[in-house]
Amino acid sequence: MHWLLMLLATVGTCPDLLVATATSANPAQLDTLSVLPALRRQKRDWIWNQMHIDEEKNSSLPHYVGKIKSSVNRKNAKYVLKGESADKVFRVNEDTGDVYAFERLDREKISEYHLVALIVDKDTKKNLESPSSFTIKVHDVNDNWPVFTHRFFNASVPEMSAVETSVIHLTAVDADDPTVADHASVMYHVLRGDEHFAIDNSGLIFTTTKNLDREVQARYEIVVEARDAQGLRGESSTATVLVTLQDINDNFPIFTQTKYTFVVPEDIRVGSPLGSLFVEDPDEPQNRMTKYSIVQGEYRDTFTIETDPTRNEGIIKPMKPLDFERIQQYSFTIEATDPTINLRYPSATTRNRARVIINILDVDEPPVFQQPFYHFQLQENLKKPLIGSVSAVDPDAAQRTIGYSIRRTSDKGQFFQVTKQGNIYNEKELDRELYPWYNLTVEAKELDSNGNPTGKESIVQVHVEILDENDNAPEFAQPYNPKVCENAAQGKLVVQISATDKDITPRNVKFKFSLSTEDSNFTLMDNHDNTANITVKYGQFDRERTKVHYLPVLISDNGRPSLTGTGTLAVTVCKCNERGEFTFCEELAPQVGFSIQALVAIFLSILTIAVITLLIFLRRRLRKQARTHGKNVPEIHEQLVTYDEEGGGEMDTTSYDVSVLNSVRHGGGKKPRPGLDARPSVYAQVQKPLRRTPPSARGGPGDMATVIEVKKDEADHDGGGPPYDTLHIYGYEGSESIAESLSSLGTDSSDSDVDYDFLNDWGPRFKMLAELYGSDPREQLMY
Numbered sequence: 001m002h003w004l005l006m007l008l009a010t011v012g013t014c015p016d017l018l019v020a021t022a023t024s025a026n027p028a029q030l031d032t033l034s035v036l037p038a039l040r041r042q043k044r045d046w047i048w049n050q051m052h053i054d055e056e057k058n059s060s061l062p063h064y065v066g067k068i069k070s071s072v073n074r075k076n077a078k079y080v081l082k083g084e085s086a087d088k089v090f091r092v093n094e095d096t097g098d099v100y101a102f103e104r105l106d107r108e109k110i111s112e113y114h115l116v117a118l119i120v121d122k123d124t125k126k127n128l129e130s131p132s133s134f135t136i137k138v139h140d141v142n143d144n145w146p147v148f149t150h151r152f153f154n155a156s157v158p159e160m161s162a163v164e165t166s167v168i169h170l171t172a173v174d175a176d177d178p179t180v181a182d183h184a185s186v187m188y189h190v191l192r193g194d195e196h197f198a199i200d201n202s203g204l205i206f207t208t209t210k211n212l213d214r215e216v217q218a219r220y221e222i223v224v225e226a227r228d229a230q231g232l233r234g235e236s237s238t239a240t241v242l243v244t245l246q247d248i249n250d251n252f253p254i255f256t257q258t259k260y261t262f263v264v265p266e267d268i269r270v271g272s273p274l275g276s277l278f279v280e281d282p283d284e285p286q287n288r289m290t291k292y293s294i295v296q297g298e299y300r301d302t303f304t305i306e307t308d309p310t311r312n313e314g315i316i317k318p319m320k321p322l323d324f325e326r327i328q329q330y331s332f333t334i335e336a337t338d339p340t341i342n343l344r345y346p347s348a349t350t351r352n353r354a355r356v357i358i359n360i361l362d363v364d365e366p367p368v369f370q371q372p373f374y375h376f377q378l379q380e381n382l383k384k385p386l387i388g389s390v391s392a393v394d395p396d397a398a399q400r401t402i403g404y405s406i407r408r409t410s411d412k413g414q415f416f417q418v419t420k421q422g423n424i425y426n427e428k429e430l431d432r433e434l435y436p437w438y439n440l441t442v443e444a445k446e447l448d449s450n451g452n453p454t455g456k457e458s459i460v461q462v463h464v465e466i467l468d469e470n471d472n473a474p475e476f477a478q479p480y481n482p483k484v485c486e487n488a489a490q491g492k493l494v495v496q497i498s499a500t501d502k503d504i505t506p507r508n509v510k511f512k513f514s515l516s517t518e519d520s521n522f523t524l525m526d527n528h529d530n531t532a533n534i535t536v537k538y539g540q541f542d543r544e545r546t547k548v549h550y551l552p553v554l555i556s557d558n559g560r561p562s563l564t565g566t567g568t569l570a571v572t573v574c575k576c577n578e579r580g581e582f583t584f585c586e587e588l589a590p591q592v593g594f595s596i597q598a599l600v601a602i603f604l605s606i607l608t609i610a611v612i613t614l615l616i617f618l619r620r621r622l623r624k625q626a627r628t629h630g631k632n633v634p635e636i637h638e639q640l641v642t643y644d645e646e647g648g649g650e651m652d653t654t655s656y657d658v659s660v661l662n663s664v665r666h667g668g669g670k671k672p673r674p675g676l677d678a679r680p681s682v683y684a685q686v687q688k689p690l691r692r693t694p695p696s697a698r699g700g701p702g703d704m705a706t707v708i709e710v711k712k713d714e715a716d717h718d719g720g721g722p723p724y725d726t727l728h729i730y731g732y733e734g735s736e737s738i739a740e741s742l743s744s745l746g747t748d749s750s751d752s753d754v755d756y757d758f759l760n761d762w763g764p765r766f767k768m769l770a771e772l773y774g775s776d777p778r779e780q781l782m783y
Contacts, residue, residue: 051099054139055107062100065090065136069097070119072128082131083115090115090136099136107138108175146172146186146226148239159214159245161207170203172226172237185229191238193222205241214245215282249287253279253312253336255354262316265361266324270317274358277305277314279336288312289340295353297332303358305334316356324362325397331357366456367392367402367444374442374462376424380432380469383425390422392444392458400446400454407441407459416440416464424462432466433502439463470559472502474511476567483585484536485576486543492536494522494571499530499555509558516552516566524553534569541573547586548572605762609769616773 051066068079078094081087090113092099113136119128148170155168176183188199196212197220199205205222222241255277262275281288292305292314305314314336335353369392376388394400404418412435418424424440440462445453482495499511513532515524523537534551541549551569556562574585759770 050134051136052139053101053105053136055105055141057104061104062091062102065099065101067096067098068092068117068134070117070129072119074121074128076122077119077128078122080118080120081115082118083113085113086115089113092117105138107140108144110138111140112137140176140180140183142176142180142183142228144175145228145236146174147237148172148224148226151239153239153241154244155205155241156244156246157207157212158248159212160210160248160250161212163207163210165207167197167205167207167243168241170199170205170224170226170239170241172203172239174228187227187229189225189227191223191225193220196220197222197243199224205243212245214247215251217245219244247284247287249283249289249338249340251282252338252341252352253281253288253290254352255279255336257354259355259357261357261359263359263361264318264322265363266322267363267365268318268322270319270321273315273317275316276308277316277334277336277354277356279312279314281312281338285312289338290314291337291339293335293337294332295335297330299330299332302330303332316358322360323395324360325395328360329357330360331355362396364454364456365395366458367446368395369444369458369460371460373460375465376462377465377467378426378430379467381429381471383427383429385425387416387424387426387464388462389424390418390442390444390460390462392422392460394446400448401451403445403447403451403453405443405445407443409441412438413440418442424464430466432468432504433472436466437463438466468504470503470557470561470563473563473565474499474501474555474557475565476500476553476555480569482534482569482571483574483582484541484571485580485582486541486573487576488536488539488541490536490539492539494534494536495569496527496531496533497553497567497569498532501557503557503559512556512558514554514556516554522549522551522571534571543573543575546573609766613769613773 053063053065057063070077070079079092079097080094081090081092081099083090089103089105090099090101114133115136116131116133118131120126121128149172153168153170157165157167170188172186172188174183174186186201186203188201188203190197190199190205194208196207196209197205198208203226205224220243222243224239224241226237226239256279260275260277264274268274277292279290281290290307290312292307294300294303294305302318302320304317304319306317307313308315314334332355333353334356337352369390371390374388374390378384378387390404392402392404394402402422403420404422406413406416406418406424408414415428415430416424416426416438422442424442430438441459442462443457443459445457446455448454477498477500480495480497484492484494488494497513499513501509501511509530510528511530513524513526515522521537521539521541523535525533525535527533532553549571551571553567553569554564555567556564572585574582577583756770756773759766759773762770
């Protein structure tokens with residue numbers, strides 16, 4: 001009667017529910033309700049709204065579900081069901097309203113069915129009441145067992161994990177209604193692997209031991225069963241879990257050998273690998289952190305052991321050069337550890353030490369210099385027999401003799417030499433202002449007993465520093481082009497000058513300035529700060545008389561010894577306006593001070609010109625002597641030569657000795673010289689002019705002059721003969737002629753073959769020489 005008590009509690013708020021529930025009850029219950037004075041039946045069309053049925057009924061079909069009933073009471077009325085499952089799963093008796101299920105119902109597929117009840121006229125098919133919706137709910141029964149979401153699961157857990165470390169959470173699903181007590185509850189159980197793992201009621205698998213060692217067993221297979229909490233009989237669901245142990249660094253490295261032996265040459269480079277050490281570490285590569293160290297022995301500073309991160313090997317490298325002549329064998333103990341291992345993990349290894357022996361092989365090594373480089377100092381302008389010495393020795397036991405030489409890598413090396421003993425000296429004086437440093441490369445070669453190189457050599461750098469000496473006089477710091485107005489007043493500043501020195505200038509350098517001669521109109525004032533002022537002394541310059549004033553300035557330094565240089569200032573006198581601005585100045589070439597080197601160059605130039613002048617004079621003199629060779633001057637002037645045709649030289653000419661004619665003047669004749677042509681003289685055919693001649697004058701000099709005048713007149717008035725300056729006559733001279741060409745076509749005003757026109761480019765100082773020996777420009781224009 002519990003449903004009746006519930007109905008009474010809610011009757012005041014929901015009387016329809018009371019009527020609907022009561023209608024679906026049996027008639028005896030309705031009679032009991034009718035005696036209650038507080039209840040009043042209300043009329044309604046449909047007197048029901050919900051039905052229930054259990055799933056998976058084992059009784060024969062159809063299964064009675066419930067009854068629908070309307071207040072309409074007509075003989076021609078019938079009940080009809082509408083809906084998706086009407087006439088398929090559920091059917092109604094059209095006369096009584098009883099509803100039946102014609103299929104076994106499964107709540108896990110459909111838990112509720114929604115239908116529409118109608119009461120219609122059998123004949124007209126019209127609704128006698130409004131349609132009413134109702135629900136048929138399927139009651140759950142515990143007819144399903146749990147099922148895992150997957151048949152196989154993969155999980156992992158670090159090795160050596162603590163007890164009850166979570167591994168994986170499994171889930172098995174029960175399709176029954178979870179709202180019904182214990183219908184969907186699941187119980188889990190480990191069927192295989194329970195010695196290391198367990199599972200709780202939530203499906204969480206955890207470890208039950210702390211000795212899970214990946215190096216012993218890396219994988220575990222666990223079989224888990226899921227059962228219904230009510231112990232429903234039937235097939236249980238199982239799943240397989242594959243648990244993989246994650247590696248941790250819990251194993252110390254172990255040497256594969258107790259002793260390692262290596263053989264290396266003594267000339268192995270520092271830092272080069274000479275051998276490898278191998279260890280065994282069962283951990284995975286990412287967890288191998290081996291550290292190698294030398295724990296016993298006196299050679300910890302000679303060798304180092306580096307770890308190869310890819311192969312976990314120990315690479316032995318020398319930290320110092322090895323020397324067979326000093327040590328032939330090295331021996332020490334090494335240890336392999338892993339500093340990243342947690343000491344709480346147990347480790348049974350004891351073989352983490354080994355012995356290393358390194359044997360050194362002797363090789364023929366090149367000479368070794370005593371120093372990595374050499375630095376020597378040399379005073380400039382000085383030749384020293386010894387600048388410095390280099391020394392190299394043979395590191396081998398043979399102790400061969402060493403020979404030295406300078407490698408000629410540049411022209412600078414030619415200034416130095418090295419002896420067999422390694423002494424370096426300079427062969428010439430050096431100028432610091434030209435090269436302040438000389439970098440030499442000295443070679444050392446091993447020599448055999450005969451003094452021949454054996455092929456082993458070494459080099460070393462030698463730096464020679466040239467020390468400064470005060471050997472350069474000071475000079476103007478820059479070219480000055482001072483100008484002054486012709487009407488400049490007394491004390492007017494013309495220019496401020498300063499000096500510089502090619503030598504190394506110390507901080508306390510002091511230059512002194514002075515005038516070499518007292519100038520008539522300029523004053524020099526030393527400012528005692530390495531500058532000086534040039535000012536006007538009197539003023540009022542005469543520009544018409546002097547346009548440029550040359551002012552020699554003496555500049556001295558405070559070196560030891562002190563040097564003095566001379567610089568010349570060319571002060572140009574300019575026209576200026578009323579404001580003192582220059583309006584017109586003479587264009588002059590830039591004047592610079594004359595240093596000692598410039599004066600020497602000028603002196604050499606003048607000496608060269610003098611030597612050239614002397615050579616020209618001597619050449620002309622020798623040429624003149626060549627013309628007069630073998631004859632005295634009177635004979636040459638008295639000899640007449642006729643040229644019938646030009647031949648190879650003077651030997652091809654027809655010569656006449658005038659001495660025969662001279663005999664007339666002396667009153668007698670001379671016999672012809674033997675060997676001369678005996679033909680009649682041309683002069684005998686000359687018709688003398690008809691004029692009276694004093695007897696005393698016959699045969700005198702007047703007759704000779706008359707003959708010459710006659711022959712000259714004939715040559716001048718002979719129109720058929722070629723002129724004497726034609727190439728036909730003088731184009732070719734004989735090989736034996738010492739007078740050279742007689743033609744004036746190829747000659748100029750000078751007998752010299754040297755062109756002295758270049759003297760015009762040497763400036764006003766050589767103007768006189770250019771006028772004396774150079775060609776006249778006007779003559780060049782005529783040609």
